[in-house]
Amino acid sequence: MANIEVKPLNYQAGETSMHGHIAYDADAGPRPGILVVHEWWGLTEYLQRRARMLAEIGYTALAVDMYGGGKTAANPDEAGALMNGVLGNMDLANERIQAAYDALANDPHTDSTRMGAMGYCFGGAVSLHAARLGMDLRGVVSFHGSLGKTHEATPGSIKARILVCHGAADVLVPEEQVAGFKAEMESTGADYEFIAYPGALHGFANPEATGKGEKYGLPLAYNEEVDLKSWKDMRRFLNEVMA
Numbered sequence: 001m002a003n004i005e006v007k008p009l010n011y012q013a014g015e016t017s018m019h020g021h022i023a024y025d026a027d028a029g030p031r032p033g034i035l036v037v038h039e040w041w042g043l044t045e046y047l048q049r050r051a052r053m054l055a056e057i058g059y060t061a062l063a064v065d066m067y068g069g070g071k072t073a074a075n076p077d078e079a080g081a082l083m084n085g086v087l088g089n090m091d092l093a094n095e096r097i098q099a100a101y102d103a104l105a106n107d108p109h110t111d112s113t114r115m116g117a118m119g120y121c122f123g124g125a126v127s128l129h130a131a132r133l134g135m136d137l138r139g140v141v142s143f144h145g146s147l148g149k150t151h152e153a154t155p156g157s158i159k160a161r162i163l164v165c166h167g168a169a170d171v172l173v174p175e176e177q178v179a180g181f182k183a184e185m186e187s188t189g190a191d192y193e194f195i196a197y198p199g200a201l202h203g204f205a206n207p208e209a210t211g212k213g214e215k216y217g218l219p220l221a222y223n224e225e226v227d228l229k230s231w232k233d234m235r236r237f238l239n240e241v242m243a
Helices: 045-056 076-087 090-105 122-132 175-188 209-216 224-242
Strands: 004-013 016-025 031-037 060-064 110-120 139-143 161-167 192-197
Touching: 004 045, 004 090, 016 045, 016 090, 031 045, 031 090, 031 122, 031 224, 045 060, 060 090, 060 110, 076 090, 090 110, 090 122, 110 122, 110 224, 122 139, 122 161, 139 224, 161 175, 161 224, 175 192, 192 224
Parallel strands: 031 060, 031 110, 110 139, 139 161, 161 192
Antiparallel strands: 004 016, 016 060
């Protein structure tokens, strides 16, 4: 039986204190490290649960704080402001991604030779951005993430294998963006896999998505079948890239 622990992990990104959470098996040796990046709502308990789930299947996972100070949003206006505060300053975003990578890689529970990243919504975009930057990651997974690029990758610069888990009915990620992403991956020679789940909307992996969609009038919905299927696809992918 695994002895899973989830603990706060504070680390610095420049002048900002970042409040993440690390999950690991306290009875196991160093395991491959996975950065888990939050939705635009911030590092909520949902992401801590995902980190625990990763620890349960053999990884050391860091639920990353991209906003600083562990900030979370109470509504879409706050979420948009927090997200755009990061995406509007990519030097800041890069600094925070690297700080999270270093914090996880330097933790004694992590095998720093086997690192990966994954994320949801905003976090999916951040994880793909890390791959575009050429960070030393074996694999990157995006769940219902934005596919638009914030860094111009060059041929051969993407080291990580990429898995995109996309909702085929996600109107927040338009078809032009999907086509552009695939063209980008082909032109850079990236090793990528794109899975579109029929009927799935944005937020398909988050059980809170339907309620938030209804509350705020957003095209979000949880899909239990796709949640389970995409997690299975992710497990298969990580087993391959971390072997």
